[in-house]
Amino acid sequence: MMSRTTLMTTVVNREGANGGLRLGFNILIFVAMAKSSFKLEHPLERRQGEASRIREKYPDRIPVIVERAEKSDVPEIDKKKYLVPADLTVGQFVYVVRKRIKLSPEKAIFIFVKNILPPTAAMLSAIYEENKDEDGFLYMTYSGENTFGIIEAYDQGISV
16 A cells, blocks of 8 residues: 555656646545554454454354544544444444434544445445454444545546
8 A cells, every 4th residue: 555655756746748747536535544442452362252252142243343533523432342233234334333422413424444435335244244354353443524535646637
């Protein structure tokens, strides 16, 4: 994965046909997050054991860790560990998170899995299978804004 500095250098160094700089407008959402505090607080073996026990006891549920993005302006969530029905959609889970952090209706919230906004209609079971951590948990991060995004430069012939 490119660093922000590398990506911005790549964007600036692209030359257009007439010597001008070209920028693309495809956006890649990338949230600058610190390593999960849950991971820092609990060793890998303990997390693996817990996730394994949960999946054995509740095979129709997904073990999820939800944490706030590092520089987010929304409140901290009161509970980080969730046992979520596998048939719940991302959109339905966003509703659960909104309720837990007591977010006002006019305030937007964005949920990220591995720094990507998952589709709101996607089932958590599919998101889990594609993105579960080596410890067996699905890690989700929430933020009050998605403007942490950086531009992914594609050559679209736009000169500046």
